[in-house]
Amino acid sequence: MKVKLFALIDCSSFYCSCERVFRPELKDRSICVLSNNDGCVISLTPEVKSLGISIGTPFFKVKDIMVKNKVAVFSSNYCLYGDMSRRVMQTIKKFSDNVEVYSIDEAFIELEADDEDIEDERIRLQKLAKDIYHTVMKGTGIPVRVSIAETKTLAKLGSDVTKKLLREKKIPAVCFWNYPDKLLSMKTTPIGDVWGIGRGFGDKLQSIGINTAHNLAEADAKVIGKKYNIVLQKTTLELQGVVCNPIESGHAQRKSLVRSRSFGLKLNDSKLILQALSTHIARGAEKLRQEKLVTGVLSVEISTGRHSQNKIFGTASIELSKPTNDTLVLSKIAADLFKKCYVKKNQKGEDYQYVKAGAVFHDLKKDDTITHSFFDFINTEKNEIMDTLDKINKKFGNNAIVVASQGTPDRLRGNSAANKKESTKWSMKRNHMSPRYTTVWKELMKVRIG
């Protein structure tokens, strides 16, 4: 009988690998990539991990170790990673008609096996896994890990085996379906490492003696479901080989969209914070227009650092009388919302030091589902303005035209000291940026011949 299987294809240290593709001299160098604002480590190669550094570590805490060990450090370059991701996913589509792009660096694909001839089939799939590795490597230069199993959760678990193979410098591809050491793997996987089980439930499960993936697989899914919730029940079943999460290949309609950033430094000046917020509104609205969506509920957030002594989190939201993706309309509303949540001083009279602003667009709908009033001429006219704005920004680069509340773009500023001082104070720190090799002409790689 034919059985359906799932392959998980997971790019190894994806952001680091993207940087390496265009800098072959870094082939054997340890690399790490930082989050926006050069805040935390978000991607690292195994050698960096062996220095005791893990994902999420604040950069300033490990900067010295990095320098000492000659780690190549990069600011995140999402233009490059997004484009490389698209190439990887295109390549993967050769192997199955049913592909789910799960994240920027992961995809699940559906495969089939004949369970009447298990040993031959396992060998065939093992070869296929390696073939996927080689094909993606050849087509994109990105190394992937491939794990094949009965369910997504088991494929995730099998992916730990591929990490081990990688450490041993072998091809990181494994057929976890009928894998000889499957039981051992399950017994040595801590419960907190199972996909879908985080700190919260990990601790709870351990308190009732479920310490490993194997322990949970041995449990009664119904009992788990009753004691905790349906999500854990499904995870339990998936570990037992029962499919609860099928491939979701359709492009799921986005439900919300967030645009937020930490500032390059602390701010108290409401004018500058509002400029940052307006920029997020403009970027978000542009993204909505690209995806042909409109938002029904807008909220804004401003906050001081989590670790600040004098902290505050301000948020305000509003249901729009008419869903929209018009930057001008949304900017005005955002400015009103900002007034509602901006507080300058605390009760002791000390200034709050804000470090982050953001806009959240909720209740998204396709823009053609909005019924326009017969006499809604203004609306049509506004859309033309937005179309034009998008075209100009596309042709001449982002921020060719901005809304006044975003502040004056740098290129239009004079060189006076005062102007320099104000110059996009809130823009983020990116001190280790690589070129956008694949998406911007003037940043294209130059090769000298001869």
Added chain:
DNA sequence: TCTGGGGTCCTAGGACCC
């Protein structure tokens, strides 16, 4: 000095209705 950004799903509890 310095701690990311962007998502989804589920659940409990309140509001409201009959």
Added chain:
DNA sequence: TCTGGGGTCCTAGGACCC
């Protein structure tokens, strides 16, 4: 004075993921 029971919808917040 007595003060039901069942249902739906919405929302905030928790938990998790990459």
